[in-house]
Amino acid sequence: MKWFETALVVLTLLTGVIWLLDRLVLARRRARKAGLLEPKEPVLVDYSRAFFPVLFVVLILRSFVAEPFRIPSSSMMPTLLIGDFILVNKFSYGIRLPITNRKVIDIGEPARGDVVVFRPPHQPDQDWIKRVIGLPGDTVEFRDNQISVNGVPFAYQREGTYEGVGRGREMTGASLYTEQMPDRAHEILHIDQAAPFHLGEGTWTVPQGHYFVMGDNRDRSDDGRFWGTLPESQLRGKAFLIWMNVDSSAPGWVDWGRIGQGIR
Structure with a gap:
């Protein structure tokens, strides 16, 4: 199932990049624009932040452990x-x-x-x-x-x-x-x-x-x-x-x- 392995790697990298980019850059921009209001997090960022740790753990276990x-x-x-x-x-x-x-x-x-x-x-x-x-x-x-x-x-x-x-x-x-x-x-x-x-x-x-x-x-x-x-x-x-x-x-x-x- 090489296709599954490829998809897992791509999804892990994609969600990781989105989460990291938001944490380092995009979140600060939203905070400045929102002022005193609570900034609204984009859906894509929310899903990436939620799924990246799970995908990362699965990738490590599946690729290097069992x-x-x-x-x-x-x-x-x-x-x-x-x-x-x-x-x-x-x-x-x-x-x-x-x-x-x-x-x-x-x-x-x-x-x-x-x-x-x-x-x-x-x-x-x-x-x-x-x-x-x-x-x-x-x-x-x-x-x-x-x-x-x-x-x-x-x-x-x-x-x-x-x-x-x-x-x-x-x-x-x-x-x-x-x-x-x-x-x-x-x-x-x-x-x-x-x-x-x-x-x-x-x-x-x-x-x-x-x-x-x-x-x-x-x-x-x-x-x-x-x-x-x-x-x-x-x-x-x-x-x-x-x-x-x-x-x-x-x-x-x-x-x-x-x-x-x-x-x-």
Whole structure:
């Protein structure tokens, strides 16, 4: 939602300039003209003075602390469901300027397994979410629904058959696996059906300053297998919390059990 970020910055600057200009110049002029009478404050100034502090606080929190996002697709199931509202830590990977996303303070870098929000190179106006698989310098291979990094395959344990709810019902019947990375584990989905070929198979070498990302729903994810590596400059932050889940196709609409869950 780059348009929202742009609008927030423009409105904050506009109301701030109006409020400051009135405080330093225009208010004094009105007072001199009014004489003994109480000067009347213009409506635009009144609204600017009221909204600027609110817009400023929202801009600071959203740009540098935490930003809310909504999950619109099934690409990160079963970790994230359609209708999940999540919070993204905006300073995990450095302080970045709004709109331009330029990093001005370097704090940290993504670790393998992090769930990250980013703007893909081919869709720079959209915010996507995937999991980091390959780090700079890695060689990532995806064959027969299994990942190897630098020649070392991840371990897989089948946990059963997945049963989806709401808009995620289409994934009912898929196989649920635990994918074991070197230092963390998470769940993924595969559709175990006979096919003449596996989509997205290949080998990728991750350049310096780039990352290789994939969705946890391996057969329903448009990720690095199809458009390549992700430049570090496109990162937005690290997803860390589900604060709400609303799916009008699910019984009761709200899944109260997901509220407050951490994202691993």
